[in-house]
Amino acid sequence: MTDPTAGLPDTPALLLDEARMERNISRLARHAESLGVTLRPHLKTAKSVEVARRLTGGTPGPITVSTLAEAEVFFATGHSDILYAVGIAPQKLKRVQALREKGCDLVVILDNAAQAQAVAEASVPAMIEIDSDGHRGGLQAEDPALLQVGRILHDAGCLRGVMTHAGESYTVRGVAAHADFAEQERKAAVTAAENLRGAGLPCPVVSIGSTPTAHAARDLTGVTELRAGVYMFFDLVMAGIDVCTQDDIALSVLTTVIGHQPAKGWTMIDAGWMALSRDRGTATQDVDQGYGIVCDEEGRVLTDYIVVSANQEHGIIAPRAGANPAPLDLPVGTRLRILPNHACATAAQHDRYHLVRQDGGPLEVWPRFNGW
């Protein structure tokens, strides 16, 4: 067998398993098709032109972004149907207008009259954010302010639709619980759309989604599009709530053993929080994965070993609490992979993906970007 990690970069480095990513992309694409809705992938996790290309077989399709920097990069590389899914700050409308004038159908979101007035004055199309789970922003579907905001947008020709995101779906485990949240998203968004329509305010787009609900949804009557982001890569948080298995996680951090504290059973590595991120998303789950699960260089899990502690450029590997695995015997210089808690946070610590191919093909480097 060819060594799939031949020619690997200096550590720490971010690896992306191409086959797993493509399997994850196909899985949700097929599911969205079976539900009869448009899939509008969220690029906030990937922030990569190459990953965006893989989403739709090379043809740019509808996407979601979390920053105007993403909108600018993806528009420059062929995407012209973009939802900017963070409540608009009025000061940012000039950048939105600049993109729209170049031909980008960039749509913003909002949940209050002050934003709606600013958006109406700027003639920028907007979706109204609906609060379906008390997670953060958004108007309740029955809030009288919905019609007020809808009217402001409609009168300016700016009302594109409604959208919601059940971030609370991350806090429950299993497909049945996620399906309940999907139905909660659907019901809130469809009710809001119907309330707007009942007031004479056309609402063509009804958009819902989060990675757990997108995979669990069974009936999306009244919904027109589905959004999800982290599903391309998956991570331990998603595995911990059964949206995927650990074998689906396409992202890992390559690291090197730099020492040991034998009396403590510690193995020291050169991946700290700068490479892994400070995200401790599994800390509140049934199984706390520390700063990530340890795998060998080829990606096979070293059962019951996790990164228990992280400084800026140092990680400490030890058995998970309560476990008593065989001692590790990893000489200085040994390379390992760490599966991340939260793909969005870990990817954000890196400026490139090192693509790992199952067939041992040449390692490709895909740039990624951050910033606003």
Add this chain to the structure above:
Amino acid sequence: MTDPTAGLPDTPALLLDEARMERNISRLARHAESLGVTLRPHLKTAKSVEVARRLTGGTPGPITVSTLAEAEVFFATGHSDILYAVGIAPQKLKRVQALREKGCDLVVILDNAAQAQAVAEASVPAMIEIDSDGHRGGLQAEDPALLQVGRILHDAGCLRGVMTHAGESYTVRGVAAHADFAEQERKAAVTAAENLRGAGLPCPVVSIGSTPTAHAARDLTGVTELRAGVYMFFDLVMAGIDVCTQDDIALSVLTTVIGHQPAKGWTMIDAGWMALSRDRGTATQDVDQGYGIVCDEEGRVLTDYIVVSANQEHGIIAPRAGANPAPLDLPVGTRLRILPNHACATAAQHDRYHLVRQDGGPLEVWPRFNGW
């Protein structure tokens, strides 16, 4: 008065208060001078050529780095006396040698015989890391392996000295407790150096330091140099253990109000963990500051308001637990500043500093970098 934030950038953005930074730099420079030791600032927090220039009034001096990328950038901009203070992975020695061949006196650290053998074969000078507090890597001063490692390095002409870092000093509060850790660092490093010398292994450099111990140290007999990093900017973690006050914190994240959830008392902002980092370093301190303390646009603290929750690009401002301040009345579009938990982690989320001058002078942009 001129508006010191005129011409501010799109939010979120990282602000650096020039006057506070310069005050922090002077404070530790004076203290090191009074202790009779060389200050070797750690650039892992700043990762900025401009900040490095401010450390020594424009003349490059000795520095510490946490990545070879830092070593390469700072050498290219005039720094030639560099300690790379993360245990060396043998695979990285080629990059170290390449810098040394160009004239950079780059020194590595290590704590085991396997590393020492690799370093000796590469003829790279090294410091032996001493464990003074059980925090992560390093050999005990009395460990027989110290002499074994020292002998390998000495025989190859590579033994530069010993170094230690009391990371545990971050977990205690007050100057007396930090002074105890400084003495613990001093004693461990000096004992290790004497043990090496007693075995006929010259040990010219004795290096200690962390931001808390560097400020609290009162007598550094036997120590030749002091290291510290976050002190240039400070942060809420350092303020929480009394190394500085909140008024010394030079770094903040500029953000904009994008909405409200009035029933919950929430103010929504466009700075989430992508701008603030996932670091929750104050969570285990006497006062938990959430994801940061809220200030107005000019940097005045809004008492008892913190960022209680953060998603990728959203933050939620609310009163701290148990407090009952007057309600905030911040219209959409209001700009705020957030003081960060951990300057190293927050700065790492940004690719530039926006320099804020007290005299209202023009806003300057200083690039910063990440990566390895």
